[in-house]
Amino acid sequence: MKEDFLAYQAQTTPHPLAMEISHASGSFIYDVEGNAHLDFVAGVSACGLGHCHPKVVAAIHEQTTKYMHVMVYGEYIQKPAVDYVKLLASFLPHPVETTYLVNSGTEASEGALKLARRFTG
Numbered sequence: 001m002k003e004d005f006l007a008y009q010a011q012t013t014p015h016p017l018a019m020e021i022s023h024a025s026g027s028f029i030y031d032v033e034g035n036a037h038l039d040f041v042a043g044v045s046a047c048g049l050g051h052c053h054p055k056v057v058a059a060i061h062e063q064t065t066k067y068m069h070v071m072v073y074g075e076y077i078q079k080p081a082v083d084y085v086k087l088l089a090s091f092l093p094h095p096v097e098t099t100y101l102v103n104s105g106t107e108a109s110e111g112a113l114k115l116a117r118r119f120t121g
Contacts, residue, residue, distance in 0.1 A: 024051030074100070
């Protein structure tokens with residue numbers, strides 16, 4: 001597997017860890033030899049809540065039985081998204097009560113720059 005990884009998948013460093021992962025749970029990732037490694041990287045998305053958190057897994061499963069992806073930029077009404085932004089608004093001071101959902105930090109930075117430019121000229 002390591003040889004194929006090095007031959008066919010681009011790496012981001014000259015000397016990657018090349019640790020073959022079996023599974024992950026909570027704050028740990030496990031290699032194929034059964035060793036647990038504390039995950040200081042935490043991947044992306046919901047991994048900040050721990051790998052395979054039961055509530056996150058259940059919510060993902062429930063959602064994927066309905067639909068997996070549709071327009072995300074405020075064009076369609078999607079109950080999970082509306083519920084989430086309403087919850088976020090409950091923590092924000094008035095008049096800040098609108099949230100623009102994006103997929104990544106890059107999109108968030110770009111959106112913030114566009115918003116600042118829109119309001120400042």
